[in-house]
Amino acid sequence: MSNRFPRSVYARGSEPDPRFSLANERTFLAWVRTSLALLAAGVALEALQVPISPGFRLASAIVFVLLGVLAAIQAWIGWARTEQALRENRPLPAPSTGVAIVGGVIVGVVLLTLGFFW
Template identity: 55%
Template sequence: MTDQRRFPASVYREGEEPDPRFSLANERTFLAWVRTALALYAGAFALEALAIPEPMVWRASAAAVFLVLGTIAALQAWWGWRQTERALRRGLPLPGLGAGGVLVVGVVLAAALVAVGMWV
């Protein structure tokens, strides 16, 4: 029997309660994605706050990429946690990594924008 007061009820009312170790590992992964999002936001703000001697358009573009990536990482934290918790409760295979590839490509793009801006 599940406690209907747990949030989100759409996740916790499904299936059976999994081994707590798996749910706690899922929560740690959620927190790692949140830390990644915060680091990406910090990178965006640092590009704008620091007096980096490069043209504004390159710096602003790289900061915008970092902001978008931070938002994607935050959304991945929530969606990934939900999908994994549901799979654990239903006894289904765990979902794959959703936004990881996008983040890698985006960080490389943002770093390239900063590098190009420094050479222009």
């Protein structure tokens, strides 16, 4: 088991119930899907002819792309922190970037709305 990647996760504690590790993996994949959707939204805003003021459209696209990157980072860090907690029989950590992502989505939507009516 010592050759599993990342060692910083698998070298700790003992093997948890496989159901919990698999649930953690599904959560990781959900964050990855969220990341891809946010990135796609940002790219689509600039690639398609959306009838929104160009400045607001660009600002919103940048917000969505940055949120997509943040969600991908959350996927990896969240998976590792949760897997370590499972292996060490500790309480599970809360998502560290959830509030930032929700806030960013709100900012992106507000920018789109302003750009639509501007």
